[in-house]
Amino acid sequence: MKSSSKIRVLLVDDHFFVRLGLARALNREPDFKVVGEAGNGTEAIEAFRRVKPDLVLMDYHMPGRDGVAVTRALLREFSAARVLMLSIDEKEEDVHRALAAGVAGYLPKATQREELLRAMRTVHAGERFLPPTLAALLTARVPANELTPRELEVLELVSKGLSTHEIAHVLGCAKTTVKWHFKNIMQKLEVSGRTEATRAALERGILHVE
Amino acid sequence: MNKTLATFALAMSLCGVTNAIAQVAAAADSLAGLTNSGNLALPTLTTVRQVNELSPEAAARGYPVRLQGVLTFHDWDLSFFQDDTGAIYLNNLDRSLHAGAEVVVEGFTSAGQSGSMVIGRDGAKAAIRAVGPIQWPQPKKVSAASLDEDRYGGQWVSVSGKVTKVASAHDGIILDLLSDGVLVQAAIPRWPQNWVLPGYLRDLPVTVRGAVSRRQSQMDGMVQNVGTVLCTPSLEMVEVSPEALDDLFKLPRENYLKLFRFTTWENPAVRIYGQVLFIRPGLGFFVLMEDKAIIWVQTSLPGTLMPGGFVDVVGRLDTFDGRALLTDAYFRAGKPGTLPPPWKQTAREVNEFSHGGTIRVEGRLVGQQASVSEDSLVLENQGVTFLARLFHVGNVQLPKLQPGTLLQLSGLCVIKRMPLPENLPQTFAFQLWLPSPADVQILQRPPWWTVERVFILCGVILLLGLLAVGWAALLRRQVARQSTLIASQREQHAVAEERSRIAREFHDTVQQQLAGINLELETTELNLEQSPAEARKSVGLTRQMIRHSLAETRQTIWDLRSPALERAGLVVALQNLVSSLQQSSSMQLGLQVAGAPRRLSGTLEHGLFRIAQEAMTNAIKHSKARHCNLTIDFAARSVRLRVQDDGCGFQGGSFSGDGEMHFGLLGMRERANKLEGAFDLHSQPGQGTKIEVTVEIA
Numbered sequence: 082m083k084s085s086s087k088i089r090v091l092l093v094d095d096h097f098f099v100r101l102g103l104a105r106a107l108n109r110e111p112d113f114k115v116v117g118e119a120g121n122g123t124e125a126i127e128a129f130r131r132v133k134p135d136l137v138l139m140d141y142h143m144p145g146r147d148g149v150a151v152t153r154a155l156l157r158e159f160s161a162a163r164v165l166m167l168s169i170d171e172k173e174e175d176v177h178r179a180l181a182a183g184v185a186g187y188l189p190k191a192t193q194r195e196e197l198l199r200a201m202r203t204v205h206a207g208e209r210f211l212p213p214t215l216a217a218l219l220t221a222r223v224p225a226n227e228l229t230p231r232e233l234e235v236l237e238l239v240s241k242g243l244s245t246h247e248i249a250h251v252l253g254c255a256k257t258t259v260k261w262h263f264k265n266i267m268q269k270l271e272v273s274g275r276t277e278a279t280r281a282a283l284e285r286g287i288l289h290v291e
Numbered sequence: 292m293n294k295t296l297a298t299f300a301l302a303m304s305l306c307g308v309t310n311a312i313a314q315v316a317a318a319a320d321s322l323a324g325l326t327n328s329g330n331l332a333l334p335t336l337t338t339v340r341q342v343n344e345l346s347p348e349a350a351a352r353g354y355p356v357r358l359q360g361v362l363t364f365h366d367w368d369l370s371f372f373q374d375d376t377g378a379i380y381l382n383n384l385d386r387s388l389h390a391g392a393e394v395v396v397e398g399f400t401s402a403g404q405s406g407s408m409v410i411g412r413d414g415a416k417a418a419i420r421a422v423g424p425i426q427w428p429q430p431k432k433v434s435a436a437s438l439d440e441d442r443y444g445g446q447w448v449s450v451s452g453k454v455t456k457v458a459s460a461h462d463g464i465i466l467d468l469l470s471d472g473v474l475v476q477a478a479i480p481r482w483p484q485n486w487v488l489p490g491y492l493r494d495l496p497v498t499v500r501g502a503v504s505r506r507q508s509q510m511d512g513m514v515q516n517v518g519t520v521l522c523t524p525s526l527e528m529v530e531v532s533p534e535a536l537d538d539l540f541k542l543p544r545e546n547y548l549k550l551f552r553f554t555t556w557e558n559p560a561v562r563i564y565g566q567v568l569f570i571r572p573g574l575g576f577f578v579l580m581e582d583k584a585i586i587w588v589q590t591s592l593p594g595t596l597m598p599g600g601f602v603d604v605v606g607r608l609d610t611f612d613g614r615a616l617l618t619d620a621y622f623r624a625g626k627p628g629t630l631p632p633p634w635k636q637t638a639r640e641v642n643e644f645s646h647g648g649t650i651r652v653e654g655r656l657v658g659q660q661a662s663v664s665e666d667s668l669v670l671e672n673q674g675v676t677f678l679a680r681l682f683h684v685g686n687v688q689l690p691k692l693q694p695g696t697l698l699q700l701s702g703l704c705v706i707k708r709m710p711l712p713e714n715l716p717q718t719f720a721f722q723l724w725l726p727s728p729a730d731v732q733i734l735q736r737p738p739w740w741t742v743e744r745v746f747i748l749c750g751v752i753l754l755l756g757l758l759a760v761g762w763a764a765l766l767r768r769q770v771a772r773q774s775t776l777i778a779s780q781r782e783q784h785a786v787a788e789e790r791s792r793i794a795r796e797f798h799d800t801v802q803q804q805l806a807g808i809n810l811e812l813e814t815t816e817l818n819l820e821q822s823p824a825e826a827r828k829s830v831g832l833t834r835q836m837i838r839h840s841l842a843e844t845r846q847t848i849w850d851l852r853s854p855a856l857e858r859a860g861l862v863v864a865l866q867n868l869v870s871s872l873q874q875s876s877s878m879q880l881g882l883q884v885a886g887a888p889r890r891l892s893g894t895l896e897h898g899l900f901r902i903a904q905e906a907m908t909n910a911i912k913h914s915k916a917r918h919c920n921l922t923i924d925f926a927a928r929s930v931r932l933r934v935q936d937d938g939c940g941f942q943g944g945s946f947s948g949d950g951e952m953h954f955g956l957l958g959m960r961e962r963a964n965k966l967e968g969a970f971d972l973h974s975q976p977g978q979g980t981k982i983e984v985t986v987e988i989a
Contacts, residue, residue: 095964096799097957098807098836105829106814120964142799144965169802190806194813242787247780 087114088205091134093125093151094118094167095143099190103138106194113201122146126154129162136205139184141168141175142289149182156183165204172286173218176211180219186210227269228287235262240279240288336400340376342409347402354400356409356417361428363447364502364522365390366480367463371445371502371522372396373428378445378502379409382416390524393423430500435470438503438519449500450475450521451532454492464488466529468499468521477501477521477529485664486573486591489526490619491606496535500528526593531621539605539621547584550608550615558607563588563617565604566628567596568649569703569724571682575620577703578602579630585648590620598726601625633701638672641704641721651701652723653734654679656694668731670698679723679731689728695737701730788893789857795894796847799965804840808833839954846904850897861896862888862923868904869921876911878936879918886925895986898966899923899932902959906934906982909955914938914980928988935981940974959984 090113092100100118107113117132119125121143129137137155141148152164165186166179176187185204188197192212200210211219228236231252238248245263249256263278270287272278282288335355336342342356360374365388370381372394380403381396388394398409398417409417430449437443438450452470459465463480477499482488501521523529542562553559568577568585575589576596588604596602603625606617633651641652654670654677661667666689668679679700681689692698702725725731815829850856856864862884869882890896903921910919916938924931956972959982963970968986 094803095961096803096807097961098804098840099810100807101832101836102807102810102814105832106810109814109817109825120961121967145967169798169806190803191809194810194817242783 087112088136088201089114089116089132089134090201091115091117091119091125091128091132091137093122093128093137093143093148094140095120096140099140099167106197110198113198122151122154125151126158129155129159133159135163136201137162137164138201139164139166141166141179149178152179152182152184163204163207165201165210170286171215171218172284173221174286176215176219176286178286180211187215188212189215228266232262232266232269233287235259236266236278236282237288239263239266239275240282338376339372339374339379342379342400342407343377345400345407347407350400350402350407352400356396356398356400358396358409359422360394360396361426361447362388362390362392362394362419363428364504364524365392366522366524369502369504369522371447371504373445373447373502378447379407380445381409381419385419388419388421389425391425391427392421393426394419395422427500433503435468435473435475438475438521443503444505446503447500448503448521449498450477451496451498453496454494457488457490457493459488466492466499466523468497475499475519475521477523479523479526479529481525483573487575487589487618489529489591491590491592491621492529492531493619495539495621496532498530498532499523500530536621536623540603540623542605544603546582547580547586547615548582550586553608555608555610555615558609558618560605561608561617562603562605564625565602566630567598567600567602568630569726570596570598572684576602578604579648583648587614587616588620588622589616589618590622592621594622594624596622596624597627599630600627636704638670638675638677641675641677648704649701650704650723651699652677652704653697653699656692656696656698656737658694659689659692661688668692668698668700670700677721677723679725681725681728681731687728689731692731692733693737693741695741696733697735697737699732699734700725702726785857785893792894792897793847793851800843800847801840804836804843808836808840811836835954839958843958846901856896856900857893860888860890861900864896864900865903865921865923868900868907872907872911878911878916880907881918881920883920883922884925885922886930887927888923888925891930891988895930895966895988898962898968899930899984899986902962902982902984903932903934905955905959905962910934910936910938910980914940916979929985930988931983931985933981933983935979937979940976940978940980942974942976 090107092103092115094100094103097120100120104115104118107115116134117128119128122145125137125139128134137152139148139152143151146154148166148168152166155162155164164184165188166184167188167190168175168179169190171187171189179187186200186209188200188210189212192200196212200212203210234252235248238251243251245256245259248259252259263275267273267278270278270281272281279288333352333354335357337357337359339358339360342350342354342358345354358372358374358379360372362370363373363378364371365384368384370384372379372381396409396417396419398411401408401410401414411417428447430447431443433443433446433448433450435450435452438448450468450470452468452475454466455469455474456467457464458467459482460478462482462484463478464482466477466479468475468477499521501523504520504522506518506520539560540562542560544562544564546563550561550563553561563578563580563586565578565580565586568579570576573591575587575591578586578588580586588606590606601624602622604617604620604622606620609616609618630649633649635651638652638654641650652672654668654672656668657671657676658669659666660669664683666681666683668681668689670677670679679702681687700723702723705722705724811829811833815826815833818826818829855867865882869880873880891899903923907919907921910916914936916936919934919936919938922931922933922935924933960970960972963984963986966984966986968984971983971985972980973983974980
């Protein structure tokens, strides 16, 4: 059943449950049609070239390249591509990164079906869509790029449970330097310890569970 | 004695006649002094008599004096000066001067307690300087009885008498001389302490030269003469009467054995003849007698003896340690001669048989000691230890020798019996007296390996060993600590990785699956209103999804409880999997391991294991195959897992038949995708199924 009036959708998600759920939800709508599925970035780009969808539902977390990277690649090749990002969690840094990469909208996967459809239609109409909760999160965001690359490195190693001594060894610098970096990190993230810093970094999407 | 001598003071007590003359002379002098207007005009006195003849008052005026004469005695704190006209006491004890020297004395007269004196300017000492060689003045022959007379005070005299006693007195000796029934004492200074006394003089008639010195004592403020002592500068001033000596040497010569005829308690005088073997100045010498016996002659008689020269000796017979010896001996040197060559012996032979004599013996140096008077070498030969001694005469000295040096020594063998317990070895039983340093010859230098050096070397080696052991222990401890640290870090890392893997499992799988199920439930809800048939289908799908999710979760939790995979690795885990599946299946299951098996990352091992598990479970459940083979191939840069069965197979891409198998395949594909690996499925109905997962390893 070919209909030019339907919005042709490409599902990009490494979880077939999600693809299955989305496909079944969209396909019963009169104005949507799932025209392709992809489990990772490479498959997504191949599928896009093949089916030229009107809209891409892009998962954030994927093996290999993540949704942000794939979005960038897609937009480089197809500047008119409309990408709506779906993510299992809603972290300010993720949202920020996705928007920076050029997605037209961002939704948590737990979003109600009606909201999802509205968002897809909004994005397809050429507008951006962000749920009010995420928009609020974004305005309150402490820009993570306030953290220097070195501080990010330190934060990452801290989150892996390395001691100050080990971090100094890995980065090839003095223990005092590491301590100084971490002091700055704690100040910027407004936290007071290693565990809190790690939790904050993960919650806000500065760091991700690999 | 010295004290006594120290209280000596010269008394120039002049007799009344000379006193009167002196007074007349002084009067004349004082008249001359008046005419000569003062001391400066006083004439210089050039003879002792002029000085001695001054009255105390005149002497006190300080006549300039210039005397030339001989110092007749110059020792202890006594100094006597003599010229042709008389003798005088001087208070200058210049130690660079010796008795017998011709000197010039310059000074001024002064009134002493008992006569005129010559002193220096302003009370200082008179200047004395030597102007000529030793030249003894002719002594005045004086009888012992008249020595006390004033006119002999300080005079250089000779007294004849018989020696009755020889005694030591501090650093000198005192001879008692009996002359015409009067006892006179002669004091001789500077007798070396270790020298024997000149006892040979006893009972001999002698003529003694010396300066007459008064022994004084102060009683009630009055100085009195209490005795007279002859100050004799040296033993050479004691001349034995030649007739007496001739008488002495009229004794018959004895040979050694004959000496034993005498009883020694009264020390009879005996005469022997032989060659001088070994001389110790001031102590005596060994004589090799004609019957080859060797005898020690104790004497300090000065004389010129040469080793090998013949000597005629008269001495008092004594015994010591069973051997005869002569003490207080007088001797006359005879014709020169040569000693028989040394008799070469081993130390043991010497110890057991030799009775002394000149021997040549070898020995290894054990130790060396040097004192002021001698060098002594401790030597060892065949277990016998002996001492070799070189007595210092003049500047003779042995060089420093290295212990362990093998030496050949020639010298006099002196048997020393030591009172030792019977069962103890006789150490130092004999001594070797060395005539000169030339009698010590080095036969062999000591080996480098002295006991001391070996000890030092052993010490150094031990120290190095200890250091090495200590270092090794330290290193081991450090390594152990490091290993523990590394192990704990690895463990921490493993725990962290496992925790993060579990987190990802829940985050990725459970959460995502629930999100999928949630979407499907919403669809179901919509369908319930619109199409009951669709709704039923939706519910079925939802249930399948939940069942799949449950199974996945159960498996994840089971994995957590059986850490076999983390501990033993993928290959062992696959072996366990195959053998446990085999227990409940009639299908022929097999496992091949190819390539180089190794440990992979936890995520990869888990992922591959879950795929293998799913694939094999699927095969057992659905394929109706007879065989199912699991292959794991470890290539250099990749690992490949293959599960192949010879079962019924299915239409590729169509999963219509069985939902669970459908989900299982999708799950495997999803896992392979997560591992960033390639997933291949080959299946045709009736041709079995092959599932292949290839993961590149960076």
